[in-house]
Amino acid sequence: MKSEQTENGTVDLWTAKEVSEARGDIVLIDVRTPQEHGFERIGGALLMALQEFQPQSLPGQDAKRIVLHCGSGVRSGKAAALCLAAGIERIAHLEGGLAAWKAAGQEYIGTDVATGAPKVMKKDS
Template sequence: MLKTVIDRFKSFLTRPTTGQVRQVDPAQIRKWWDAGQVLIVDVREPDEHDHEAILGAMNLPLSRFDPALVPHPAPGQHLVLHCMKGIRCAPASDHLVASGWQGEIVRMKGGLIGWIAAGGPTTLRH
């Protein structure tokens, strides 16, 4: 009986739910990126994104964030939100959850700074 309860609890903890938000280390996101398993949304302002961005990231700034503009990731992909330090992506994920977003939402720990530290490629423009 105890094993059944534990198994059900583990299943509950690992199942994807509506608007499930979790933070993930940039090194893991880099692995997903290398495998083509991410849809990355940069919630920084356009001037920040234009200066330096994660390769392939789309820009939907928090100042005018509209959950309806966030594309749904392809099967097997993770939706990843990022900003500069990992702070602004929290309210963006809250907007997605409030809109009824279906599926997992990943917030990148440390944002672009963490991505660069993990060796992730960017489009640095001087």
Template structure:
């Protein structure tokens, strides 16, 4: 599975990639990477098919473990342009990249 840095993710988002946050609603509302779309891992199996197959998808969670599961699920189900953000939201914040709080 392809892993990307927070900086690389931000560049890819400018080129049209979607950042998908698979943490739970309360975690997302506390803080999330600017532009991230919430799709909790607990609901992922039921909702992943809503994600476009023609766009690059970068998965993010708190530290990278849950998003790796979600990325693998997408790859197993025929998605090809999928990456995992290495280090998750913690790495995004450490890199000083923009964050938001509250619901999407």
């Protein structure tokens, strides 16, 4: 895990592999739009879109660590900065976002183009 120093504190950058290995021990929060989340998402990720993001509404991190993600890592980085500015001292996000998750060959929920139904997908790595 890498860390990035910002003006308000430190943000941890997790790889797709690190997030995958920690799945039962973290709360994964998707900060993309509801439309993006509906089309494709990491299974089990909760949605708190950046345009409505409220750090004070996040669950506590006593039991599970919060890891944010978006499509590329840009919006989750902005959400992490909002968390630090709000006084949340421990925050992490998925480096490279869903694109990095898919590139690493991790399973995700996509949309079956033939039926429009959700479907577990995995890109061959």
